[in-house]
Amino acid sequence: MAKTLNGQAALLLIVQALYGIANALSGTFVPVYLWKAxxxxxxxxxxxxxxxxxSGLTFWVVGKWVKEHNKMNSLRIGIILSGVFYCSVLLLGTQAKVYYLPLGVLxxxxxxxxxxxxxxxxFEVTDPDNRDRFNGWSGLLGSAAGIVAPWVSGLLITSMQGEKGYRLIFTLSLIIFSISVVLSFWLKKRHGQGRYNWKHGFQQLMQKGNPWRRMFPAIAAQGVREGVFMFLVGLTxxxxxxxxxxxxTYSLITSLVALISFWIVGKMLKKNNxxxxxxIGVIMIGIVILPLFWKVSYATLLMFGIGTSLFMPLYIIPMTSRVFDLIGQSEESxxxxxxxxxxxxAGLVLGRIIGLSSYLIVLPLNHSAIAITxxxxxxxxxxxxxxxxxKPFLTEQQAQT
Incomplete structure (x- = not known):
């Protein structure tokens, strides 16, 4: 298989990028908006x-539709529902704080x-030879969205005195979501094959010697970090x-660093390394938190953000690629x-819930800067x-090269 990406993979990246831009425009500021209210x-x-x-329950239930019917409709409904979410926040205004749980569910x-x-x-438009390249481009475009969108949003909110600025960025997100829905119609229809097995995941984890018994906790470990970092860093x-x-501006700087890092790692990373x-990635994304113990300020948060952006691709690209390589290891899987x-x-959601539960336990007891750090x-x-x-999956793959 060629290492280059085909037209469908490129189009999927564009749809993902637009979805990312729309979410980056407004998503960065939703926790801030709720916090201010x-x-x-x-x-x-x-x-x-x-x-x-x-999101976890939706994955499990909609998995049946995606397997047995046209999965592109699920993709479009996801984009449309994101638009409905931002539209709801827009219409509710400061009253969004009253409906925080239904909004989270939506x-x-x-x-x-x-x-x-x-x-x-x-999975269908990539293969083991070009998956790292796709993930590199995915990270690159995600970082590019993170560079411009939140910076523009921050300027608009500040210059337009809050509420008007928030209304404008939520409206812009709706427009971009609409464009991504239209573009998705150029992705090929992908009709389902086979019957969906509701108990499949449980069966894998119960089977002795099944590789998913090691892969699942590895994925959950990723989720534990994401569960807190996805919203708390921006809010802090x-x-x-x-x-x-x-x-x-924080998002602009950190995303610019991430863009460069994803591009370099995406090009340089091979299965054998x-x-x-x-x-190196997992150690360094822990070490870069240490400056916050000295003082939680814009400068130390920026040091932490730049360090995370620099080393995160070393962790996330091999992690994602190896999981999908395992899924595609045989015709049956x-x-x-x-x-x-x-x-x-399910692994990611379980990890996120564990991470977020620690937040919900700690914060009522102590929400000082040192407790958050x-x-x-x-x-x-x-x-x-x-x-x-x-490690065993990565060692095995290294031996095969």
Whole structure:
């Protein structure tokens, strides 16, 4: 198989990039918007919990539709529901704080519909030889979205005095979601094959010697970190600065570093060096949290953000590629790709819920800067355990090259 990406893979990347831009425009600021309306860390936590739980349930239920029917419709519904979510926040205004849990559930449903279809299509349009390249481009485009979109949003919110600015960025997101839905019609119709097995994931984990018994906790370890970092970092930057424009600039700088890093790692990474690249990545994304113990300020948060952006690709590209290589290791497992992708998401969701639960336990007791830093550090080093679980898979792949 050629290492280049075909037209369908390129188009899928464009749809993902537009989806990412729309979410980056507004998604970075939704926790801040809810925080400003409520001044409650717990409200943000429960909004996020609703999102995580619903996304996992949606993956599991919609997996049947994606396997047995046209999966592109699931992708489009995910984009449309994301638009409905931002439209709801727009219409509710500051009253969004009252409906934080239904809003979290709605956003989780949107993410579930989109990503279950995206991951299956991603598997179908790539192969083990070009998967690292696709993931490199995916990270590159995601970083590019993170560079411009939140920076523009931050400037608009600050210059338009808050509420008007938020209304404008939520509207812009709706427009971009609409464009990505239209573009998705150029992706080939992908009708389902076979019957969906509701118990598949459980059966894999119960089977002695099954590789997923090691892969699942590795994925969960990734989820533990994501569960907290996905919303708390941006919120901490805002609380430290009280300025949306500075949060936008933070996102611009860290995403620019990530863009360069994803591009370099995507080009340089090979199957025979994934193991050590991933080890360096997991150690360094833990070490870069240490400056926050000195002081939680814009400068130390920026040091942490730049360090994370620099080393995250070393961890996330091998992690993602190896999981999907395992799914495609045989014709039988490739036929069960939808169920395996649901199993992967179950690992991520379980990890995210564990990470977020630690946040919901710690914050009511102590929401000082040092408590938040310890929480970030505790969940930030969990991926080291993920590397240990992944090591046999990476060693095996290294031996095959």
């Amino acid at each position: 409520s001044q409650s860390y717990m409200l943000i936590g429960w909004f996020t919990m609703g999102q995580y739980v619903m 956003n989780g449903m949107a993410l579930g519909f989109f990503w279950v279809a995206f991951n299956v299509v991603y 930057v805002y609380v430290a600065t009280q300025n949306e424009s500075k949060l936008g 994934r193991k050590w690249a991933m080890l 490739a036929r069960e790709r939808e169920e395996f992708i649901v199993l992967r998401e 310890w929480l970030l550090f505790a969940v930030g080093i969990v991926p080291i355990a993920g590397w240990w679980f992944m």
